[in-house]
Amino acid sequence: MSQLITEPNISGADDFYAELLSLHEGRSKEDSDALNARLILILANHIGDRETLREAFELASAAGQQEQQS
Amino acid sequence: MVAVRYQTAFQLYPYERSTDQDASEPVRHSVVVVGGGPIGMAAALDLGLKGVPVLVLDDHDGVGQGSRAICFAKRALEIADRLGFGDPAVEKGVVWNEGKVFYDDRQVFGFNLLPEEGHKRPAFINLQQPYFEKFIVDRIRQAQADGVPIDIRGCNAVTSVTPNDDHVALSVDTPEGSYQLEADWLIACDGASSPIRNMLGLDFVGRVFEDNFLIADVKMQAEFPTERWFWFDPPFNRNQSALLHKQPDNIWRIDLQLGWDIDKREEQKPDNVVPRLKAMLGDDVEFELEWVSIYTFQCRRMEKFRHGRVIFSGDSAHQVSPFGARGANSGLQDTDNLCWKLKLVLDGRAPERLLDTYDIERVHGADENILNSTRSTDFITPKSETSRLFRNAVLDLSEVSAFARPLVNSGRLSVPCVYDGSPLNGSDDTTLPKATRPGAPATDAPLTSGDWLLDRLGNTFQLLAIGADVPECLEIDGIEVENVPVEPNDTIRERYLGSAPSAIYLMRPDQHVAARWQSFNREAVAAALKIATGNA
Numbered sequence A: 001m002s003q004l005i006t007e008p009n010i011s012g013a014d015d016f017y018a019e020l021l022s023l024h025e026g027r028s029k030e031d032s033d034a035l036n037a038r039l040i041l042i043l044a045n046h047i048g049d050r051e052t053l054r055e056a057f058e059l060a061s062a063a064g065q066q067e068q069q070s
Numbered sequence B: 001m002v003a004v005r006y007q008t009a010f011q012l013y014p015y016e017r018s019t020d021q022d023a024s025e026p027v028r029h030s031v032v033v034v035g036g037g038p039i040g041m042a043a044a045l046d047l048g049l050k051g052v053p054v055l056v057l058d059d060h061d062g063v064g065q066g067s068r069a070i071c072f073a074k075r076a077l078e079i080a081d082r083l084g085f086g087d088p089a090v091e092k093g094v095v096w097n098e099g100k101v102f103y104d105d106r107q108v109f110g111f112n113l114l115p116e117e118g119h120k121r122p123a124f125i126n127l128q129q130p131y132f133e134k135f136i137v138d139r140i141r142q143a144q145a146d147g148v149p150i151d152i153r154g155c156n157a158v159t160s161v162t163p164n165d166d167h168v169a170l171s172v173d174t175p176e177g178s179y180q181l182e183a184d185w186l187i188a189c190d191g192a193s194s195p196i197r198n199m200l201g202l203d204f205v206g207r208v209f210e211d212n213f214l215i216a217d218v219k220m221q222a223e224f225p226t227e228r229w230f231w232f233d234p235p236f237n238r239n240q241s242a243l244l245h246k247q248p249d250n251i252w253r254i255d256l257q258l259g260w261d262i263d264k265r266e267e268q269k270p271d272n273v274v275p276r277l278k279a280m281l282g283d284d285v286e287f288e289l290e291w292v293s294i295y296t297f298q299c300r301r302m303e304k305f306r307h308g309r310v311i312f313s314g315d316s317a318h319q320v321s322p323f324g325a326r327g328a329n330s331g332l333q334d335t336d337n338l339c340w341k342l343k344l345v346l347d348g349r350a351p352e353r354l355l356d357t358y359d360i361e362r363v364h365g366a367d368e369n370i371l372n373s374t375r376s377t378d379f380i381t382p383k384s385e386t387s388r389l390f391r392n393a394v395l396d397l398s399e400v401s402a403f404a405r406p407l408v409n410s411g412r413l414s415v416p417c418v419y420d421g422s423p424l425n426g427s428d429d430t431t432l433p434k435a436t437r438p439g440a441p442a443t444d445a446p447l448t449s450g451d452w453l454l455d456r457l458g459n460t461f462q463l464l465a466i467g468a469d470v471p472e473c474l475e476i477d478g479i480e481v482e483n484v485p486v487e488p489n490d491t492i493r494e495r496y497l498g499s500a501p502s503a504i505y506l507m508r509p510d511q512h513v514a515a516r517w518q519s520f521n522r523e524a525v526a527a528a529l530k531i532a533t534g535n536a
């Protein structure tokens, strides 16, 4: 059974997206990369469930794959 | 002539001529152990105490100088207790539980391993390897005085090995020339560069880590606490790691990562080592160099540890990076596993295929160790941009948030191997606690009678009877099964009973659980014993 929520789940999508990007504003590429890594770890710990995390890993890499093929 | 490859810290078995050297025909021995390192000596002691005549051949006359292993884990100490040298090791060793992790120029967190109560032995002690080895040999000397059949021959280098169906033929070089020997069984404990493995043309594959580490043991009167300090990317060793850890006799182990492209000879010179150490310890700290060397690390193992009558144990069979202290600790679990099986085979109580379960169980152990130490090494030395990015993210977070601390991997310290899925595991009652399932080593516990559970276990098959009645002594298929009745107390209940009112555990001679039930049934025990001895 799928645990990962793949239906829209964030209210105020545009606001969230703007917040995410503003987090990176004015940062160097290196700084942004480091911040992203920290963010992934924080969110992963919040999710906690290994199966859900694995589903997220799969979704993330599959989506990237499709992009490369097209 | 026997080449001297290293200096000895203690001369313990000087060369003496043996009558075997004057025999007209090669003398046959029951078991020959090649290599008198910690693993070979532990094998000899274990077999000798079981009444098996054993001959140890070592190409030096004592214990090598320079402490390699310093960290001995609880399971190794429990094995040492079973063999009778646990007390001197723990008395001499430094017990530690606390540590600090530093990143860049700051401490990111401190930890306390908070050992679980109710165990005779601590989670770890730090002790120089030469002491550990000396305590084994001291114990062998004491056993020999009691008539235990162990023979140690120093300056006896094995130069050729010829396996046959029913024995192994050996050539041995000594200061007075060479001689021939035969062995029913040969245990190769001749270290990571195992000449025997090479003589037999056997594989040793795995991963080489392109990195060098400067290992320095220094003597100082400094006020550093008895803690394990680990630095990632410190100012005094940029882009590399460092470790400081206390040993007995005011000796400290310092481990500095140097990277791949270095001149090993240059780096080992005191003129280069001392400034590095001063940068780390501070200019005002006085110290003396006890021992310095440079290591590269590998994680690899043989595909199989048993090759007919030649059996590999310790570093000859598997090698890991030292982060996690798994080398000697796992080698001791090898011979712990092997010796009782070999004894049963020698006595004709078990088929030779029982020895293949040594292979299965200890390959499983080696894989676990290789996995863990590879992961530690990858965290300490990230192999890609991305892995460095995540490593540094973990370290940055560990300073401000507890969740990231378990992700910091500066070496996962050795924990005992559970032989899950082993063909020797018998029936399990899964209502009993998971930690003491078949395949697991017994968990220690204080007994109502004032002693420790593990001091009662080992060396023969046993029925650990907790709050249950079993016959005084059982003999099944010629194998004695000793009865160890134990009164339940809170710790015993938690570790062995769970919600069950009583339990019967069939224990192997290496203190691992073979099978368990809630009550005694002779047929069930007999069936489990058949499985545990390869007779099923």
Ligand SMILES: Cc1cc2nc3c(=O)[nH]c(=O)nc-3n(C[C@H](O)[C@H](O)[C@H](O)COP(=O)(O)OP(=O)(O)OC[C@H]3O[C@@H](n4cnc5c(N)ncnc54)[C@H](O)[C@@H]3O)c2cc1C
Pocket: B034, B035, B036, B037, B038, B039, B040, B057, B058, B059, B060, B067, B068, B069, B070, B071, B072, B129, B156, B157, B158, B159, B189, B190, B191, B192, B194, B195, B196, B215, B295, B313, B314, B315, B316, B322, B324, B325, B326, B327, B328, B329, B330, B331
């Ligand atoms: C820097 C460092 C730190 C370490 N730290 C730890 C730690 O904290 N904890 C831990 O558990 N492990 C640690 N280890 C690993 C540990 O030192 C080894 O796992 C352990 O020494 C292996 O023991 P052994 O008996 O298998 O082999 P060895 O100790 O290598 O002994 C092999 C013996 O065989 C002899 N020999 C070789 N060839 C022949 C021959 N042809 N004939 C006769 N004799 C021969 C040798 O002279 C030697 O005496 C560390 C290792 C290093 C390098």
